[in-house]
Amino acid sequence: MTTLDFEAFSLSKNFIFESKNVELSNLIANESIAVFPQKSYVIRGIILKYIYDKNVIVLPEESKKAAVLFKKWAEEGKNVLIIDPTTSFMKTLVSLGVSYEPVCSSMNVFRLKKSDEYILEDPSPYNVVEKDLTKILNINCIPKLSLYQHPISNENRSLIIFENVKIPENAKLKFSIALHPQVWNPNKGDGVVFEVFIEHNGEKEKIFSKYIDPKNNPEERKWNDFEIDLSKYSGKNVTIILSTLPGPKNDNRWDWAYWGDLRIVRG
Incomplete structure (x- = not known):
């Protein structure tokens, strides 16, 4: 040895x-x-x-x-x-x-x-249920470094904010979304809406919105992967905002929502 x-x-x-x-x-x-x-x-x-x-x-x-x-x-x-x-x-x-x-x-x-990528880190949480956001979550044998964001209500948003993010040329935002496997039960809530906003020069744009309900939709019982084209923000410093909302019944019980492996990919 x-x-x-x-x-x-x-x-x-x-x-x-x-x-x-x-x-x-x-x-x-x-x-x-x-x-x-x-x-x-x-x-x-x-x-x-x-x-x-x-x-x-x-x-x-x-x-x-x-x-x-x-x-x-x-x-x-x-x-x-x-x-x-x-x-x-x-x-x-x-x-x-x-x-x-x-x-x-x-x-x-x-x-x-x-x-040629970097992982988003050190977010500023606002109106979150749990201050310690970062977890390792393994779903279907795929572990991801994740951010936990339990929605509050449709009238009172939970926000995770990444400030002063420099966007490279022809970049994409890649990430996964999921609910924790322990709440994949139809009796536990009505799913979650995941949203991403970009703020630049005082203007805010919603660049992503997705409702998932793995409790009732078995095909969503996984890490659901997405990527967003950020080329219009190339070379700019922006604020990236994550938000989660309860499902259509405004029921946030058991809404254990996770963002997985948020990263900026160059080119």
Whole structure:
């Protein structure tokens, strides 16, 4: 076992997983580096024995130093998996400009990547039910770093505001919307309206509005993916506003609404 010469984590070479965890074994078999930000996996005995062609990193604690190194590796084109991180560690990676994509798994697994995109962060919440907006939500084996926005009422909007966002040339806003799987029950509310506004020079434009009701529409029981052309705002600094509203009955019970992986994609 080799220990890198800075605090917060050790590089443990050549670990393999118990055969009962075939899913993770197969994931790691195709990657050069796998990162466990929570050392509880070692304590649980998931890691069993050495092999000699892979690196598995176990973080005794999550740190910005570790995140900086992972960013460097991603920019170098190395394959880096982050396995079951805390929300705070993913937020640290995002704050450093690290991009990622979800890996379909029963656990929360993210692959870091080099990309011409940036993830929207540090929003200003207004009239929200819960101040801690950011969560990791896994739906149908697809984890996403998400913002939770429970609607209040049609007369009293909940808002999540991203100020001073610079829009690159020919950019798109990409995101997913969903309701939490625990409320996919027809007895729990009547769905949610998701809306996106852009404000620039004192003018506000609604650029997206979508009503989903996975409680009654099984085809919407997933991450519903969308992208919006932002080319008319190229080169401008804008405010992006997210809003959620209750369904047609103005019933906000069980409206556990989530925005997933909000990002600006260049070109």
